[in-house]
Amino acid sequence: xxxxxxxxxxxxxxxxxxxxxxxxxACLSGCQEVAPASMRIVTGFKAxxxxxxxxxxxxxxxxxxxxxxxxxxxxxxxxxxxxISVLNSCETSDGSLSHAVGEARFVAASSEGRLEVxxxxxxxxxxWQAAGDYWIxxxxxxxxxxxxGYPAQEFAWVLGRSTTLxxxxxxxxxxxxxxxxxxxxxxxxxxxxxxxxxxxxxG
Numbered sequence: 001x002x003x004x005x006x007x008x009x010x011x012x013x014x015x016x017x018x019x020x021x022x023x024x025x026a027c028l029s030g031c032q033e034v035a036p037a038s039m040r041i042v043t044g045f046k047a048x049x050x051x052x053x054x055x056x057x058x059x060x061x062x063x064x065x066x067x068x069x070x071x072x073x074x075x076x077x078x079x080x081x082x083x084i085s086v087l088n089s090c091e092t093s094d095g096s097l098s099h100a101v102g103e104a105r106f107v108a109a110s111s112e113g114r115l116e117v118x119x120x121x122x123x124x125x126x127x128w129q130a131a132g133d134y135w136i137x138x139x140x141x142x143x144x145x146x147x148x149g150y151p152a153q154e155f156a157w158v159l160g161r162s163t164t165l166x167x168x169x170x171x172x173x174x175x176x177x178x179x180x181x182x183x184x185x186x187x188x189x190x191x192x193x194x195x196x197x198x199x200x201x202x203g
């Protein structure tokens with residue numbers, strides 16, 4: 001890792017923060033994802049309706065969530081210059097609460113749900129070279145749930161205003177995922193009331 005950089009990461013356990021920093025810094029040398037040609041992003045997106053708290057209902061989790069065991073949430077608030085402030089939280093195996101503070105910005109027009117998120121700071125400024133893709137590929141008209149995809153389809157997240165989603169909603173979510181090439185059986189339910197694979201929960 002480049003010791004000359006002063007990085008503000010998060011207040012996750014130190015080990016996880018260092019791993020996160022090392023991986024993102026490695027990506028600065030050229031790791032790029034190519035979006036599938038068929039991946040469709042939500043349009044007509046309204047950021048002000050998206051703000052607030054979302055509970056992780058299901059996911060193909062990212063490696064930096066490995067310390068999270070329950071109660072994964074994401075809180076979104078207005079940021080500067082039409083950006084969105086991000087606060088991710090989860091409960092760890094020892095019962096403590098872990099937080100990660102970041103910032104999201106739109107890659108294209110703000111009416112398109114294509115954003116990038118960074119959790120790294122360099123000398124007080126967000127390090128966008130280390131940002132990860134945050135693409136909204138499914139969204140409830142009432143903004144009660146959202147499906148977040150990743151260009152290489154390695155990760156996916158389902159967020160809900162409620163911790164429990166009804167069967168009809170889960171079917172809509174599965175269609176959003178499968179339309180973009182995901183296998184619903186790769187996502188696991190992550191709320192106290194819903195466990196196991198998403199495909200099994202739907203039946």
